[in-house]
Structure formats: structure tokens, C-alpha cells
Amino acid sequence: MNYDVLKLENQLCFPLYACSKEIIRRYKPFLDDIDLTYTQYIAMMILWEEEQATVKELGTRLYLDSGTLTPVLKKLESKGYIERKRSDTDERNLIVSVTDEGKKLRERAVCIPEKMAGCVNLEKEEAEQLYRILYKMLGCME
Amino acid sequence: MNYDVLKLENQLCFPLYACSKEIIRRYKPFLDDIDLTYTQYIAMMILWEEEQATVKELGTRLYLDSGTLTPVLKKLESKGYIERKRSDTDERNLIVSVTDEGKKLRERAVCIPEKMAGCVNLEKEEAEQLYRILYKMLGCME
DNA sequence: CGCAATTAAATTGTGTACAATGTAATTGTA
DNA sequence: TACAATTACATTGTACACAATTTAATTGCG
Secondary structure (H helix, E strand, C coil): CCCHHHCHHHCCHHHHHHHHHHHHHHHHHHHHHCCCCHHHHHHHHHHHHHCEEEHHHHHHHHCCCHHHHHHHHHHHHHCCCEEEEECCCCCCCEEEEECHHHHHHHHHHCCHHHHHHCCCCCCHHHHHHHHHHHHHHHHHCC | CCCHHHCHHHCCHHHHHHHHHHHHHHHHHHHHHCCCCHHHHHHHHHHHHHCEEEHHHHHHHHCCCHHHHHHHHHHHHHCCCEEEEECCCCCCCEEEEECHHHHHHHHHHCCHHHHHHCCCCCCHHHHHHHHHHHHHHHHHCC
16 A cells, blocks of 8 residues: 555645744744743734633634633733623623733734744745635635 | 734734644544544654654654653553664664554554545645745744 | 763643533523 | 523643753763
């Protein structure tokens, strides 16, 4: 039997998985400076943009479930960057909102994307292709 | 100040991270059939190809360190798919090799890549572009 | 040779991920 | 309007992932 399909270099998933991890590892020094992990960072990115969101909304945007988000959000709360309170109109919903401290953090985070861009040595066109293809894949996997 | 750079949709890392996770989640039903996790699966892929490898070599190929690999390999050993023994010539090296049971598993795994290909709705050309760009990125990050 | 430096794995500690399950609030319908 | 179904979040259990440290073996240099 021909087992070539089982070779790592014939898989599309593997370089995706490895790339994702390696890039996140490169974020670490920059994120350490502002005392966030990558998961905490992407959660804050939504909240900086929206001011507030439910756990459900965060999960949909970030492709994460409450099992992952609950401890992440509790951690962000303990650091003082967010507040967690139940909705008055529907107590099932937990509303997460940015504190003043969390807004200040945004100032210190704004330099990170530029620093990271320097780590990814892609041509502008390649980056655009990659971006388009990845979002196409994500779109197919809803 | 303009905070657009901090928007999730302006990041390249995020769709990479989300795509990687979503695809691996789609592997799960197929991998469940052969009682492997994704990490165990990619470790077995190297070993099916090479017959044997050290933890160091596996780590280099898979972008994983011993802190991740040691428990994964112990698990594969407990399932009977691999053997772990120290090298005779250099006892620092741990040599991981496939058992007969592990080789049999290969037969059952060989259908998985095809099943997964059906889950990724990309044109052939897009898949090739994606592949090329991802390996370029990985190459830059050595 | 002798011993400091290096190397390979294992261990420890923290933080995700996610499936499965539990709990409480809300909705829809007979 | 009861109450079954649904929904949102939390909890539990398993499995990574990685930085930092530890341990043991090997290498290289004076």
C-alpha cells in the first residue's frame, strides 16, 4: 500500500498548526510586557472594540467555548482589566465590559501589531492571499 | 489615537489560530475511530515514516518540546503503538520506535487524509498557495 | 585526565482547549 | 399557565503547550 498521504509534508493541517503555534510563541515577549497571554489578548481586542460583550458573543467571535473563556475572563477580571456581571434583563447572559484600567492597557498594546508584523517575512501580496484563504476556510467551517 | 491595528480582523495570526483549531476539531471524529489525539497522530506520522526517532528529532519535526512530547509518547507506549528505550551509544537519547501494533494502526489511519480533504473546501490552486506560504513562514521562523 | 560546559529528557507550574455534564434562567407550546 | 425544551454559563476531566528548572550523560578544553 502507498502511505504517502500519511506523510506530514503532504498535509495542509500540519503547517497551519505549526505556524499558528510559532507565531503565538513570537507574540509572547511582547505580550509579557503588558502581562497578557495570547488568549487574554484576543479577548481584550474584542472588548476594546465593543466596550462590552457577552461570553456567548466572545465565544462566537473567538471560536472558543465557555469552558475556555470562563477561566480566561476570571483571570482578566482579577487583573482589573474587565468586569463581569449578569444581565438585568436575562440573567443567563454574563456581560463582560472593559474597566478604565483595561482601557489604559490599550495604549500599551497598540504597538504590538507593528512589532509582530516585523516577525512575519511575507510579501504584501502573500499576506493578502493567506488572509483571504484562511477566512474562506473559516467561512466554510461554520 | 487610531486603534484599528488592534482589531481582530486586521490580524493575520488570528485566522491562522482559529483555522488550525477548527480543522483539528474536525479531525477528532476520524481520530477517535483509531483512538488517537491529533498530537499523537502527528507523532505517529513521523514514526510510520521513519520507523524510529529520538524525542529530539520528533520535537524538531513537530515543533514540540520534551515537556509536551514526554507525556504524549508515554501515552502511545501505554497503548502499545510505540516502544521507548534509551540509546546504547548515548544514554541521553531516548529512541522511540513503532511496534507491530503501531504498524497495524497505519492501515486504519491511511483513509483519514482523504476524509479530511473533503472537509476543506479550497480550490486546488488555493491549497497550493496556502501550503507554500505557510512553509515559507515556518522557514523564516527557524 | 579532570572538570566545566553542553546536551537530551523529564519534571513542574501555569494556561489554554474542548467534550460532556450540570445548573439556573427563559421560552415556547399544549 | 404548567412544564418540557432551549439557552447561557460554569464545572469536570483529559490532553496538550511551553517556559523554567532539574537530572543525568557526554563533550570539550586546559
